[in-house]
Amino acid sequence: MRTITYRQALNEALAEELERDENVVVMGEEVAEYNGAYKVTEGLWKRFGDKRVVDTPISEAGFIGMGIGASMLGVRPVMELMFWSFAYVAFDQMINNAGCVRYMSGGKIKCPIVVRGPANGGTNVGATHSHTPENFIANTPGLKVICPATAYDAKGMMKSAIRDDDPVYVMENTKLYGESGEVPEEEYTVPLGVADVKREGTDLTIVAHGRAVITALKSAEVLAAEHGISAEVVDLRSIRPLDEETILTSVRKTNRVLLVDENKPFCAVNTQIATMIQEKAFDYLDAPILRLNAIDAPAIYSPPMEELQLPHPEVVIEKALAVCK
Amino acid sequence: MNSAIDHATSPINQQLSSEGKISILRDIVRIRRFEQAALKQYTAGKMGGFLHLYNGQESVAVGTISLAGESDHIITAYRDHGHALAVGMSMNECMAELYGKATGCSKGKGGSMHFFAPDKNYWGGHGIVAGQTPLGAGLAYGLKYQGLKGACLCYLGDGAINQGAYHESLNLAALFDLPVIYVIENNGYSMGTSQKRSSAFKSCLAERADGYNIAWDTVNGEDVYEVRAKTQVAMERAHEESRPTVLEISTYRYYGHSVADANSKKYRSPEEIKQYQEHHDPIVLWRKRLLEEGVLTEDQASEMDKEAKAEAKDAVKFAEESPFPEPKAILEDVYYEVDQGTEAGQTGKHFFND
Numbered sequence: 001m002r003t004i005t006y007r008q009a010l011n012e013a014l015a016e017e018l019e020r021d022e023n024v025v026v027m028g029e030e031v032a033e034y035n036g037a038y039k040v041t042e043g044l045w046k047r048f049g050d051k052r053v054v055d056t057p058i059s060e061a062g063f064i065g066m067g068i069g070a071s072m073l074g075v076r077p078v079m080e081l082m083f084w085s086f087a088y089v090a091f092d093q094m095i096n097n098a099g100c101v102r103y104m105s106g107g108k109i110k111c112p113i114v115v116r117g118p119a120n121g122g123t124n125v126g127a128t129h130s131h132t133p134e135n136f137i138a139n140t141p142g143l144k145v146i147c148p149a150t151a152y153d154a155k156g157m158m159k160s161a162i163r164d165d166d167p168v169y170v171m172e173n174t175k176l177y178g179e180s181g182e183v184p185e186e187e188y189t190v191p192l193g194v195a196d197v198k199r200e201g202t203d204l205t206i207v208a209h210g211r212a213v214i215t216a217l218k219s220a221e222v223l224a225a226e227h228g229i230s231a232e233v234v235d236l237r238s239i240r241p242l243d244e245e246t247i248l249t250s251v252r253k254t255n256r257v258l259l260v261d262e263n264k265p266f267c268a269v270n271t272q273i274a275t276m277i278q279e280k281a282f283d284y285l286d287a288p289i290l291r292l293n294a295i296d297a298p299a300i301y302s303p304p305m306e307e308l309q310l311p312h313p314e315v316v317i318e319k320a321l322a323v324c325k
Numbered sequence: 326m327n328s329a330i331d332h333a334t335s336p337i338n339q340q341l342s343s344e345g346k347i348s349i350l351r352d353i354v355r356i357r358r359f360e361q362a363a364l365k366q367y368t369a370g371k372m373g374g375f376l377h378l379y380n381g382q383e384s385v386a387v388g389t390i391s392l393a394g395e396s397d398h399i400i401t402a403y404r405d406h407g408h409a410l411a412v413g414m415s416m417n418e419c420m421a422e423l424y425g426k427a428t429g430c431s432k433g434k435g436g437s438m439h440f441f442a443p444d445k446n447y448w449g450g451h452g453i454v455a456g457q458t459p460l461g462a463g464l465a466y467g468l469k470y471q472g473l474k475g476a477c478l479c480y481l482g483d484g485a486i487n488q489g490a491y492h493e494s495l496n497l498a499a500l501f502d503l504p505v506i507y508v509i510e511n512n513g514y515s516m517g518t519s520q521k522r523s524s525a526f527k528s529c530l531a532e533r534a535d536g537y538n539i540a541w542d543t544v545n546g547e548d549v550y551e552v553r554a555k556t557q558v559a560m561e562r563a564h565e566e567s568r569p570t571v572l573e574i575s576t577y578r579y580y581g582h583s584v585a586d587a588n589s590k591k592y593r594s595p596e597e598i599k600q601y602q603e604h605h606d607p608i609v610l611w612r613k614r615l616l617e618e619g620v621l622t623e624d625q626a627s628e629m630d631k632e633a634k635a636e637a638k639d640a641v642k643f644a645e646e647s648p649f650p651e652p653k654a655i656l657e658d659v660y661y662e663v664d665q666g667t668e669a670g671q672t673g674k675h676f677f678n679d
Binding site for chain 2: 025051056057059061062063064065066067068069070071072073074075092093096097101102103104105106107108109110112141142144160163164165166191192193194238240241242243244272
């Protein structure tokens with residue numbers, strides 16, 4: 001199978017959906033003539049023109065809200081946030097309008113929008129550009145949020161997100177844009193709400209999403225090679241909707257759980273997962289569930305310190321050994 | 326000099342039939358009677374939440390919406406009862422919504438601030454000050470994208486003009502040539518804070534549009550003819566040139582910011598309210614005008630008022646007798662895909678109650 005980058009995979013998803021449905025519009029800061037701040041939208045403006053690929057001013061509350069309003073009339077905007085951290089100036093639109101208008105209208109309105117962009121730390125850009133708000137979004141019924149970790153998932157899930165008739169917030173990762181993976185030539189989609197076992201194992205379940213999946217996979221190799229521990233890595237892929245069954249099936253098999261998450265620890269995504277496991281698979285556990293998150297402080301700038309702040313293989317292995325003790 | 330112009334002579338008002346003029350009065354009266362009935366029931370403890378009354382401002386919604394055609398869309402803030410009735414929503418569904426009943430326009434899920442009727446091009450009913458202004462730009466964007474000759478009438482209060490979302494919307498509307506008309510309903514008070522204490526301005530609030538190269542005008546909201554004449558200019562600009570407009574329509578609300586506004590009698594004098602009621606009330610003025618023009622008789626006018634009162638009374642009865650939503654309704658209308666039972670709606674867990 002051919003190999004392309006996560007960035008190219010997203011680009012293909014956008015191009016294919018622009019081609020498929022004339023209501024799809026890509027909009028955001030620098031997405032058109034500049035070809036995208038992170039080049040995810042490269043070539044789309046040239047190919048699809050001004051109507052379909054639209055540069056907006058730096059005005060997130062304005063253009064995200066505009067996209068939500070247009071979606072109520074049947075346009076299907078795919079809006080780029082240069083960083084998910086910038087969503088915070090558009091939160092009223094993203095939560096109160098996109099998240100609540102269907103409910104408050106008694107189901108008379110739908111908002112088929114996608115808001116996408118990178119949501120990650122680890123690039124030494126300081127706390128204001130390093131937020132991972134998937135837990136905030138997952139706390140808002142009415143919204144969906146996904147965090148693909150591989151090129152294959154990025155393409156397939158982006159296509160599903162664009163076709164979905166509810167608001168779907170897609171959190172990508174600048175540290176993954178350049179990572180390559182196998183992506184078929186032929187068309188495919190990956191449904192939202194389905195987790196994926198990225199590595200099979202028997203001794204320990206590591207649950208992760210986004211780049212933490214890559215960290216978990218690296219750690220699993222070391223655990224196998226140096227400690228004789230067979231770790232299974234479950235990639236959530238989609239946070240809301242959530243695939244609980246795949247997690248529980250793995251836990252029932254391995255009886256030990258480590259939850260790795262680049263969110264800060266308080267009410268992180270893995271807090272929800274930990275609660276769910278203890279409620280539904282308590283009797284299968286041979287050890288307390290352990291969680292590993294970003295160290296609980298704003299993202300630090302200092303490059304070597306930021307590497308330490310985020311989950312990395314050394315701490316994943318340390319925690320895994322503690323769970324398997 | 327505006328006061329010297331008789332807007333009755335403008336083409337759009339010349340085209341207005343006697344029936345059309347009477348219909349405008351009927352709509353204004355219906356809004357007044359609906360809200361008075363709602364106030365009575367609210368005070369009696371029949372409803373939850375807030376009740377932001379539109380009493381005194383009726384000519385603004387009715388006058389502007391009387392110009393809306395098939396492809397023109399409406400969106401407003403939380404003082405939304407008047408616009409809802411003006412677009413043709415029934416008193417029953419609106420009253421039932423206030424009561425939180427399943428027969429309400431939003432099935433009892435939105436309440437006073439969140440009335441919707443997309444089938445009548447009415448997109449709410451929004452609770453956050455100025456939060457609806459980017460949506461208004463978006464509706465206009467959608468119309469333009471779909472190649473429809475339409476406009477979005479996006480209403481906001483004078484207190485909303487200081488929100489960033491409004492300014493971002495103006496910039497986008499001008500930049501993208503959007504057929505949106507921002508109607509500032511200036512009732513003089515940003516909740517309990519007067520215009521002078523809340524907004525910096527030279528001559529008026531609409532003037533800020535100059536900074537965005539957007540056409541603007543000020544309108545005397547008590548004169549239905551003026552409201553229609555000046556809104557029509559903006560409608561034509563939207564339809565023919567796909568350009569935005571800001572209209573600042575001066576008006577007045579008789580009640581507080583909401584009925585729960587504890588200071589509603591402190592930040593303005595009883596004389597001020599009385600003065601408006603006696604000399605500027607839209608019902609009094611429009612009725613007088615129609616009587617003078619001979620298109621309406623006193624008998625017709627009082628009959629109309631009686632009918633509106635009876636309709637409001639019936640709406641109260643309808644609301645009282647309607648059922649509350651079933652508990653299972655709490656989990657409906659959250660996700661379209663779930664409601665429709667699509668494959669996407671059945672994949673993965675959407676709700677986390679168990």
